[in-house]
Amino acid sequence: MTMKDDNSPRKGNGGETHQIADDTHETMTTQVGMPISDDQNALKVGQRGPHLIEDQIFREKLFHFDHERIPERVVHARGYGAHGTFELAEDLSDITRAKVLTEVGEKTEVFVRFSTVAGNKGSPDLARDVRGFAVKFYTKEGNWDLVGNNIPVFFIQDAMKFPDLIHAAKQEPDRGFPQAQTAHDNFWDFISLMPEAMHMALWIMSDRTIPRSFRFMEGFGVHTFRLVNAEGKSSFVKFHWKPRLGMQSVLWDEAVKINGADPDFHRRDLWDAIQKGDFPQWDLGLQVFDDAFAESFDFDVLDATKLIPEEILPVRRVGTLTLNRMVDNFFAETEQVAFQTGNVVPGIDHSNDPLLQGRNFSYLDTQLKRLGGPNFNHIPVNAPKCPFAHLQQDGHMAMRNPKGRANYEPNSFGEGPREDPDRGFTSYPAEEAGPKQRVRSDTFADHYSQARQFYLSQTDVEKGHIADAFVFELSKVEHLSIRQRMVGHLMVVDDDLARTVADGLGLAGMPSAANPARDVIKTDVSPALSIVANPPDSFAGRKLGLLVTDGIDGGAFEALKSAAESAGAQVTVIAEKVGGVTTARGKTIAADEKLDGAPSALFDAVAVLASDDGAARLARMHGARSFLGDAFAHMKFIALTAEAKSAFWSAAVPDEADDGVFVLDGVPEDFIAACKALRFWERAA
Ligand code: HDD
Structure with missing residues (x-):
């Protein structure tokens, strides 16, 4: 950074600092590489005259800025993506020829995008909503997109009703609200007129739609798909993702508060975890079944409003997904990624589920609108990582066209790719016949x-x-x-x-x-x-909010912090001022957050370390009282010093402390052990 001399013609009128190229900074250029000498001022006549239209630098900069936005996704507009790998643990060649499911130990690169459904791009993360769980596997045989949700069933049975469902769920068209909420007339009007939505209605009113974070939720491919082995034998399959950290949701009152305190709560959680090397993992699970099972099951396996209970057909865990790298650029990757249910690979095939059949049209179609042309697979995040060759050419933004003279097949020049009946994708030759009709099968009723x-x-x-x-x-x-x-x-x-x-x-x-x-x-x-019946047995991956005051015992602070961190939890230190506090022995402890910016809703468990004076001070602060009062109301495990218990508790919490509240005395093992459970649910009784 260099200060320009006072007579510089590039200077703003305040004598600001300008950043110019030097050994460590490249020279700024236009899109076509022309070096730019002044990025502060447009070209004008004289000191105070009009702009000149010949100013190609200004025109290019503004032109590009004016066109930065692309249409947001019509559903799942708000999302967050990360890169990772899928490692197969079990050879499934008895049921599929897909290499991604037969080569044990192979690490297939993946890109995953989590999302909410109804809200616009800028909506808060903790909306009560289904979460998208879309996985793009860059396999050796092309991209396989498993575009799922965190709920194993769907609202409707036939894709014909999808536009109605989404119209009803999103903002009402006359008033333009409510944003990211189903709590309005249009949604419940539609649902109440669609009995097929009842199963999903129960799921969306459950805690599944307010997950603690993406890392703590299951994922589902929803539909029945087919797996086809090298002999051409077909099995049916349902795909599951099982989070290694276990499942966890927040309470509705927390969700409302989190949306205010940190609308990016889920994004930040994934970013923080991956940046600090705490890579989230899910096991891929399969429920595999044959025609005989499908025939004997109480419901139609092609009906996306039904699931197959795990107690009837256990989920077989066959491999692990690990997210280990954030994107370099949100727009280039997370925004431009294009998932398509049509992207399957040899050995994985569609079923006749009428919702899936409709999706196979919609996903391809929507990318044209969103990404502006048929070449969206040239964008790096969408391009396969295996060799590919085809004769499709031209179109908007073509980055790669076929080389050579012959851009058609067959040709007699010996040029271009050829089909391969052995390696190539073959559809399972299911025999289908019947009259053309618009019907809903009786078996869906x-x-x-x-x-x-x-x-x-x-x-x-x-x-x-x-x-x-x-x-x-x-x-x-x-x-x-x-x-x-x-x-x-x-x-x-x-x-x-x-x-x-x-x-x-x-x-x-x-x-x-x-x-x-x-x-x-x-x-x-x-x-x-149930989520609550299947709690994680670990504090790992979760957060302790540690509220501290001046005058505390530094040793007790360190003991608590290191016990929580040894259990795999992340500790956030909170104080009245972000500068931190001074211990009884005069040592400074820096805070991560200022109290008003870190309500207890953001944490899984909380602790209050306060001296006598500090506790008395907290008792007078509204933010501190709601920190503790909310933690208790949200059924969290709480630890506090004896001083905080006597001088602060009754100001913050109207109830007596219960067995979910720990008074700190020495190393807080019992408190950290208790935090393994999700909450102190007994308090709810
Ligand atoms: Fe869909 C996006 C999941 C039914 C039409 N859908 C989209 C995304 C997910 C799902 C996770 C976001 C992908 C991303 O992150 O870019 N959708 C589902 C699931 C469904 C489902 C699990 C039922 C089992 N969807 C569904 C139907 C249709 C669509 C029935 C239309 C017939 N979905 C779309 C879409 C979107 C989309 C309009 C919007 C953006 C996009 O595709 O790329 O094509």
């Missing part, structure tokens, strides 16, 4: 049995959350008839749930129940569907 199963598979705490979520969302609905119609559906799902929601809404009486097309099957519960 049971809309309530799995909704019931999902609800009954939850713990009491989770059942309470589902009821609360329905009450919240439906209380934002203006039309009484829509609230009643939804409760009418819930009456078929579970009477207790329906009555709790009706009571929460203050309905004058129970409405008439919906009239199911099929009798509800009383299936067994599936414990695998």
